[in-house]
Amino acid sequence: MKYRLAALLLSMTTLAGAVSPASAAKFDIDPVHSGIAFYIDHLGFSKVIGVAQEFSGTFDFDASKPDASSLDVKVTVASISTNNKQRDGDIQGAAWFNATEFPDITFVGKEFKKTTDNTGQVVGDLTIAGVTKPTTLDVTFNKEGQNPWDKSHVVGFSATTKVKRSDFGMKAALGMIGDEVDLVIQVEGREHKG
Numbered sequence: 001m002k003y004r005l006a007a008l009l010l011s012m013t014t015l016a017g018a019v020s021p022a023s024a025a026k027f028d029i030d031p032v033h034s035g036i037a038f039y040i041d042h043l044g045f046s047k048v049i050g051v052a053q054e055f056s057g058t059f060d061f062d063a064s065k066p067d068a069s070s071l072d073v074k075v076t077v078a079s080i081s082t083n084n085k086q087r088d089g090d091i092q093g094a095a096w097f098n099a100t101e102f103p104d105i106t107f108v109g110k111e112f113k114k115t116t117d118n119t120g121q122v123v124g125d126l127t128i129a130g131v132t133k134p135t136t137l138d139v140t141f142n143k144e145g146q147n148p149w150d151k152s153h154v155v156g157f158s159a160t161t162k163v164k165r166s167d168f169g170m171k172a173a174l175g176m177i178g179d180e181v182d183l184v185i186q187v188e189g190r191e192h193k194g
Contacts, residue, residue: 027189041178071109
């Protein structure tokens, strides 16, 4: 049920076409200007919205060679919030994320495909609650350039995907709470220094 989204995330590293630097660069995901959100059906009445408040990751990206990208993202399960303490406590438990035994969700990009000048797909391994499944992110390349405030080299992507929580062993309340989870990821990466 997560998006590691991400991250995440972020794999978005895939795309290309934009204003590109001379060679590949390593980027750190900027948590202040990035976000991971999910939507899950509640009894057919509405979709509950949740967010991951703590995540980190890095990716390599060269707009002229998107297929040579890399992506590695980690989400802290305890940071997942649905804006309700009781529900958040429930989803940390063994029937859902089992945060005590599996404190992190991870996504590692394996294959990066350019589909148009500013879109692509990132295929990778998503691991939730100790279960790893192949997952595809649909990614849009937003922009690459210089941040006007601090002059840092920044690249940004948007990504979406759908996962089934039951694929990761989370079968609590199936039939009442949705199985399919929509993930929405926004990522700004700052070129790594040091």
